[in-house]
Amino acid sequence: MxxxxxxxxxxxxxxxxxxxxxxxxxxxxxxxxxxxxxxxxxxxxxxxxxxxxxxxxxxxxxxxxxxxxxxQQNEEQLEQLEENSRESSFNNSLCLELGIDIERTEEGKCILEKLKQNEKPNDTTIKKITHILCNYLKDAYSVRPTTYHKNLIAQTLVAKYPALASTVSVVPHALWFYENGRGEGRHAGKLHYHMEYLAKQSDQRVIRRESLKSKPKEVEAVEDTEMTDIEMSSMIEELKFTTPTTANKARIVHILEKTYNHRDTFRKNNDFASYLENFPPASAYNGQMIALDFARMFGSTDFQNKWTGWQNRILAGFNHLFEELDDDFIRCLAIVRAKNPSRGSKRIREDKDANRNPLHGIISWVGEDDPISTNNCIPLLVVKGSMLQGDGECFLTWKNNIMPVDSITLGFEKLCQSFDVFSVDCAATDKQFYLFFKAVIFGAGKLTTTGEKFARSLK
Known part of the structure; x- marks a missing residue:
């Protein structure tokens, strides 16, 4: 044999x-x-x-x-035995070995003392802990440990030291390892990112596994069982040709609620711009249609009240940034953008408008008599008035569509919601900026490591 x-x-x-x-x-x-x-x-x-x-x-x-x-002739049985053996040895020795590895240095002893006292760790301490944990994973399970082990060590760490738990995410250990944090099969967290870096630095061979295909977003269908096809067609025609006046607002809002599935077909076909062009009431009433669709997709949120608390914390925590800006709301947005950079956004910008406007690409200011540009492929908030002031007329613009809003705060709320409602991606350099608002204010997304770091600095 x-x-x-x-x-x-x-x-x-x-x-x-x-x-x-x-x-x-x-x-x-x-x-x-x-x-x-x-x-x-x-x-x-x-x-x-x-x-x-x-x-x-x-x-x-x-x-x-x-x-x-x-x-052992069965391949699945062999793999299961190996996995069970590793999990058993890991569970039995994790806390002991981790403690020994940290306590071997004076620096490690100081870190443990701070954690035992439940003191809030700063960025330097979090970085040191990340390196210690990743070195442990590297020694025990190579530079490419399984998702199970990264997730287990993150859960164990937070359970033993609550001060290291995430402050804004529903997942306590999201700061360290967040399974599917960037989508199905795409993880996040400091342990994940640093292990990716160590894997790139190593000379070990890479096993390329078949990536998981992202499943289409499931949207709850609106129950229109009481309406026939003729009645639905009649509502669609009425919405298309009704003038959006104050007297017609209640009726139009009712039709917008009933015709969600009709709009969803445009959204799934990436043709929502034509819907806005053919249905004028959809762009009226301070973006009421955007609020209705976003609430249907993710649930409703009181943006104004929730943002007020975060704005006060941001201004108090970074009172040395953008002191030249008089408007607190605009100044706060500029701080959030500066502290949540995306890859490539740190490079020096040669554009004069970008140097004058810290919110370039998000909010644009034009003269009161100047026309509003409609050639932007990404939703943009336009304010008519003085530069970096929020007391002028506000418009949400996208391609050939202009949507008037009452205030810059309301306009920015609709701007954040419009990317999901219109089914369009934001600029790559502003991805972290919008993800922070979507996760923290609207509760409709997963907070990234960058956003988690910024939120912790405000506690």
């Missing part, structure tokens, strides 16, 4: 390369020497094999013996 093993068997039971070479070497010696072995040849060969294999390997985990490997 031992001599009959070939490459097909090695591939099926997935033996390490070193063990395969050792087996082939023993097979060659047996065949070349033509030695007659006793009936229990397997035990004789296994004894020599294990001695040589132990000399070749330097890993911490136990190696299955050849006898056990030969008895």
């Amino acid at each position: 031992f001599l009959s093993l070939d490459d097909t068997d090695f591939s099926r039971i997935k033996l390490p390369t070193r063990l395969v070479k050792t087996i082939k070497k023993i097979q060659h010696e047996i065949i070349s020497k033509r030695v007659n072995f006793p009936d229990d040849m397997n035990e004789y060969i296994l004894e020599d094999f294990q001695i040589e294999a132990n000399c070749l390997t330097d890993t911490k985990e136990q190696i299955y013996t050849i006898e056990e490997t030969l008895e």
Whole structure:
């Protein structure tokens, strides 16, 4: 049985390369020497094999013996045994080994003392803890540990030291590891990002797994069981040709609520701009249609009240930034943007408008008599009036559509909601900026590591 093993068997039971070479070497010696072995040849060969294999390997985990490997014919059962063995040793030794690794240095002892006293760690301390945990994962499970182990060590850390828990996310350990934090199969958290960096720096081979296909967003259908197709068509025609006046507002809002599924077909086809052009009431009433659709997709949120508390904290925590701005709301948005940069946004901008306006690409200011540009492919808030002042007329613009709003605060709320309602992506440099508002204010998304770091600095 031992001599009959070939490459097909090695591939099926997935033996390490070193063990395969050792087996082939023993097979060659047996065949070349033509030695007659006793009936229990397997035990004789296994004894020599294990001695040589132990000399070749330097890993911490136990190696299955050849006898056990030969008895294991089912690939799924073999993988399950290996996983159970790792999980068992990890659960039994995690806290002990982690504590020993940290306490070996004076710096580690100081970190533990602060955590035991439930003191709020600063960014430097969080960075040191991240490196310690990632070095532990690297030593125990290589530079590419499984999702299970990264998630388990994050949960264990937060359970033992509550001061390291996330302050704004519903997942307590989201700061350290957030499974599917950037979408299905795309994780987030400091442990995940630093392990990705260590993996890139290493020379170990990369196993490319088939990426998970993102599932389409499931939207709850509006119950229109009481309406026939003729009645629905009549409502759509009425919405298309009704003048959006104050007297017609109640009726139009009612029709907008009933025709959500009709708009959803435009949204799924990435053709929402044509809907706004063909249905003028959809752009009226301070963006009422945007609020209705966003609430249907993610739930309603009182933006004004929730933002007031965050604005006070941001202005108090970063009172040295953008002191030249008089408007507190605009100044606060500029601070959030500066503290939530996306990749590439730190590069120096040569555009004069970008240097004059810290909210360039988000809010634009034009003269009171100047026309409003409608050639932007990304939703933009336009204010008519003095530069960096929020007391002028406000308009939400997108392609050929202009939507008037009463105030800059309301306009910015509709701007944040419009990306999901219109089914359009924001600028890459402003992704972290909008994700912060979507997760913290609207409660409709997952907070990124950048946003988590900014939110912790305000506590």
